[in-house]
Amino acid sequence: xxxxxxxxxxxxxxxxxxxxxxxxxxxxxxxxxxxxxxxxxxxxxxxxxxxxxxxxxxxxxxxxxxxxxxxxxxxxxxxxxxxxxxxxxxxxxxxxxxxxxxxxxxxxxxxxx
Amino acid sequence: xxxxxxxxxxxxxxxxxxxxxxxxxxxxxxxxxxxxxxxxxxxxxxxxxxxxxxxxxxxxxxxxxxxxxxxxxxxxxxxxxxxxxxxxxxxxxxxxxxxxxxxxxxxxxxxxxxxxxx
Numbered sequence: 001x002x003x004x005x006x007x008x009x010x011x012x013x014x015x016x017x018x019x020x021x022x023x024x025x026x027x028x029x030x031x032x033x034x035x036x037x038x039x040x041x042x043x044x045x046x047x048x049x050x051x052x053x054x055x056x057x058x059x060x061x062x063x064x065x066x067x068x069x070x071x072x073x074x075x076x077x078x079x080x081x082x083x084x085x086x087x088x089x090x091x092x093x094x095x096x097x098x099x100x101x102x103x104x105x106x107x108x109x110x111x112x113x
Numbered sequence: 114x115x116x117x118x119x120x121x122x123x124x125x126x127x128x129x130x131x132x133x134x135x136x137x138x139x140x141x142x143x144x145x146x147x148x149x150x151x152x153x154x155x156x157x158x159x160x161x162x163x164x165x166x167x168x169x170x171x172x173x174x175x176x177x178x179x180x181x182x183x184x185x186x187x188x189x190x191x192x193x194x195x196x197x198x199x200x201x202x203x204x205x206x207x208x209x210x211x212x213x214x215x216x217x218x219x220x221x222x223x224x225x226x227x228x229x230x231x
Contacts, residue, residue: 033217033218035219035220037222042224043151043204043206043224043225043227044206044222044223044224044225045157045206045208045222045225046222047219047220047221047222050217050219052217091156091157095218095220098218100147100159100162101147101159101208101220102159103156103157104156105155105156106156
């Protein structure tokens with residue numbers, strides 16, 4: 001069964017506006033971690049933000065914030081003040097316990113000037 | 114963030130040859146490293162988990178004799194694609210898990226290796 005779901009294959013946002021990329025997950029493990037990575041056309045995977053299942057507050061890293069709704073099992077990424085350089089593939093991932101990490105299908109974000 | 118170096122970034126080889134890809138964690142020690150494969154316009158697929166000093170754990174459907182993994186030190190894991198064939202052409206990307214105290218076990222990735230087998 002798919003454990004990480006990203007329902008938006010592609011998203012467009014105007015430069016300087018905020019955008020939300022959706023991610024839902026499924027797990028019965030009480031201890032898990034949620035991650036977002038950015039993959040530009042060069043191929044490298046860039047770590048953006050992490051949220052632990054026991055963290056009380058939503059994670060933030062600069063212009064990135066993670067909207068963690070535990071009961072709904074969602075971990076949406078919010079990018080504020082979009083920049084042209086934000087155009088890339090974005091992957092949501094989950095790690096259960098100490099296991100390896102599994103990825104969603106990804107969302108391609110295009111920032112329009 | 115932490116740095117993971119992957120080399121080479123691109124390799125073109127003839128069918129039947131073997132190709133070695135190196136993955137190094139430059140500023141932290143990694144007991145555990147991971148190797149992924151990514152097809153165009155798709156997500157990352159875990160191939161194997163590499164554990165320092167022990168045998169790698171392969172995902173179902175991944176041929177361990179085809180994709181040899183060695184994790185001889187806490188900063189280096191290698192993936193060797195043996196007797197490569199055109200169907201092995203893909204983007205291979207490694208990852209190292211930072212297990213330091215405040216690191217939250219975050220996985221950092223190399224820049225990937227694009228393998229083309231002629």
